[in-house]
Amino acid sequence: MERYQGKKVVIIGGTSGMGLATAKMLLGGGARVLVTGRSQAGLEWAQKELGEGALVVSSDARSLTDIDALVAQVKTEFDTIDLLFVNAGFSIPTPLDSVTEAIYDEMFNLNSKGPFFAVQKLAPLMNRGGAVVLTTSVANVKGLPGQATYGAAKAALRSFARTLAAELVTREIRVNAVSPGPIDTPILDKVFPDKNVAAQVREKMIGMIPMRRFGTSEEIAKAVLFLAFDATFTTGAELPVDGGWSQL
Template structure:
């Protein structure tokens, strides 16, 4: 462990989907703890705004994680400019909620491409840059622990990346690389606000043992822990960051 909370001094981190929400909050957290951070995303304007907010230890590389050539450019650019990675937070993804019978082949391919295929090939592309002792954290979801109507496609992709984290943990352990996943519960992100009303947000909070919706900072703190030397003996695990939503019954519901 380092002193004064600076756990990432001289560390280089890559965060996909880093221009807003959980990705941006994690970038802020890692920079505050000493890291240089590279963020990716498709929208150059949002990336530029994020870098302006994050400061001089942030770099943006625009690209689409579902595009093989963009991923190749990402790997080459990081290698040429930084030479290595110590932390990778594979965060880019999207929600998708519709009845099972309504899922089309086009929507299936889109969501699998965003939530699973892009994760798989992002890790594959940047893995040669990850240092021994490095850490990879993949963003999964509490949804993998609970069956819910209208979530079949989304939950399947998140179960896939949860499983991927465990299998990569086994494969990469001999190289000294740890791989874990996080599973956020209801989290107050720009996407969450667009998809829900104040009433549904309040109803969601009532299901949480800690009686509130999570924040992106809550998720960032969990990612920072798993990526740090404080978690040096933790690999192949999924960390629920859900206020007890999955495993605890709120007292008001008893």
């Protein structure tokens, strides 16, 4: 039998990078997978990459209305789920004196508010023994210049992992977080569209990482699946996957 045969999974933020890599591993192991994203191009790309066996759904992770619609669709398609991977997130690097209220709200809406309500609204569909995995960030423990609001929003999400784990433990649902460091995904180029700037940022970050390289989306996916299906006596924890940056 395939490793994830019969498992039903929702990945919020699954049309590229870490979410897409996780979806591919799950589908390869026999799971049924629904991924969400916002951009039409991203949705079309993900459908092409994942094939017709995956459900690719347009949903804004910041919108409670969209989350409600997603819950209804998940119930129709899957009835219940075994894993919720809340992966949507984005950083807008901004120095202190340039942070606006709009940037502040955007960082918290996407990186903490949306994930909190996604768990709240999808938890009733989760099977006993199921798992929630949240994507935090090395920025929640490192004082990274320009990342004040992003780091704080991810720190809030780290706190949610503990509290939600405590609230859901009586239902035998585990809640954990995976904390990526610099990962080789399209996000860096999106944040820094100037290729020279992106290359300089990459070189500087590699110099800070003890393992002297970026991680891969597949390495994050393996950590997510470990927390979801193998770490059966672990809840409320955060697993750093950052080349030792937060630890050494």
